[in-house]
Amino acid sequence: MRGVVSGMTLTGEYEPSATEWVRENVAEYEASNGEKGGTLPGTPYPVVVITSVGSKSGKLRKNPVMRVEHDGAYLAVASKGGAPQDPSWVANFRDHPEVDLQDRGEKHTYRVRELSGEERAEWWQRAVETWSTYADYATKTDREIPLFLLERA
DSSP states (O other): OOEEOOSSSSOSEEOOOSSHHHHHHHHHHHHTTTSSSOBOTTSSOBEEEEEEEOTTTOOEEEEEEEOOEETTEEEEEOOGGGOSSOOTHHHHHHHSOEEEEEETTEEEEEEEEEOOHHHHHHHHHHHHHHOTHHHHHHHHOSSOOOEEEEEEO
16 A cells, blocks of 8 residues: 555655554545545545655655635644644644645645634634534643644645
């Protein structure tokens, strides 16, 4: 299953997730050009697949993330279901702020920046409007859930 990714801006060795549902969702999504595996498992809510460079390994990592889009920009919500720690991809975004994003058949490279202040509040509202469960996740953790804006490179 490992191999060199082609056709995307980021290049390198792809290291599939150790988490089975993530690995399977990404494989199905990519194999069907976003027609299958395009929702969060067990929900009707759409996802996008984000490819980032591993902060420690340098290998390509892929994660399905809830689709929160506005005017061509996307939001990556690092909720991890309200867990006390950030998802592992947060370090990837901070260390390598360029990612590839696939939204169904559309694949592009995006610059990543972490949001704060009023801009964060505005995008948090969009996230909660997209999937109200984010508000519940925020009450389960003492950390402020990081929000990352992805804008076309």
